[in-house]
Amino acid sequence: GVRHEPTNKIVLDLERLYDEASEDLAYVARYARAIQQQRGDYNGRVLSIRADDLRALAIVYDISPSGLIERLNEHGVLVADPRAFFAS
Numbered sequence: 001g002v003r004h005e006p007t008n009k010i011v012l013d014l015e016r017l018y019d020e021a022s023e024d025l026a027y028v029a030r031y032a033r034a035i036q037q038q039r040g041d042y043n044g045r046v047l048s049i050r051a052d053d054l055r056a057l058a059i060v061y062d063i064s065p066s067g068l069i070e071r072l073n074e075h076g077v078l079v080a081d082p083r084a085f086f087a088s
């Protein structure tokens with residue numbers, strides 16, 4: 001059968017990200033909007049992003065990728081399990 005591995009996919013809660021007034025996440029929000037445009041993915045409440053793009057963003061913030069993940073978590077803009085997210 002299908003084995004469900006815990007994914008380490010980075011999934012952003014777009015509503016929270018775009019509502020977040022804090023300057024801190026301005027670049028992440030701008031980047032997410034650009035990715036939505038490139039994909040033509042406008043109607044989603046969440047957005048899965050590339051690990052490569054997270055690394056690039058971490059450089060912008062001058063922190064490690066895991067440091068950026070931590071920061072995103074602190075702001076509550078990461079979705080741990082998108083399927084559970086939609087079930088709730």
Ligand code: C2E
Nearest residue numbers: 034035036037038039040041048049050051052053054056
């Ligand atoms: P591309 O990188 O040449 O990818 C072409 C298509 O392959 C994408 O069309 C998508 O259908 C698929 N694809 C590529 N990588 C992945 C992946 O990791 N997962 C999935 N599920 N599909 C993948 P799409 O989505 O319309 O994107 C068009 C172009 O927009 C991409 O061409 C790329 O140049 C850019 N793009 C889209 N999303 C991202 C992103 O998250 N980061 C970056 N750096 N570029 C992106």
Ligand code: C2E
Nearest residue numbers: 009011041042043044045046047048049081082083084086
């Ligand atoms: P998942 O990755 O756990 O995603 C669950 C749901 O979150 C998706 O349901 C979708 O509604 C939403 N979601 C996640 N990432 C994005 C995103 O970047 N944009 C938007 N608009 N919504 C997103 P959905 O579409 O019914 O997909 C169910 C499952 O099917 C996904 O679970 C995943 O396991 C698989 N899947 C769907 N599309 C792709 C894909 O392009 N690549 C891969 N590898 N799997 C996919």
Ligand code: C2E
Nearest residue numbers: 007008009010038039040041047048049050051052053054
């Ligand atoms: P995913 O679709 O489940 O893809 C998981 C991983 O498989 C990606 O991690 C990437 O390493 C690899 N992969 C999948 N499709 C392609 C492809 O067409 N070309 C290449 N070179 N690698 C591929 P990654 O890059 O960290 O992306 C994480 C998630 O972000 C993807 O999960 C997908 O949900 C989303 N994503 C990334 N790039 C695109 C894109 O261009 N278009 C769309 N629609 N979604 C993307």
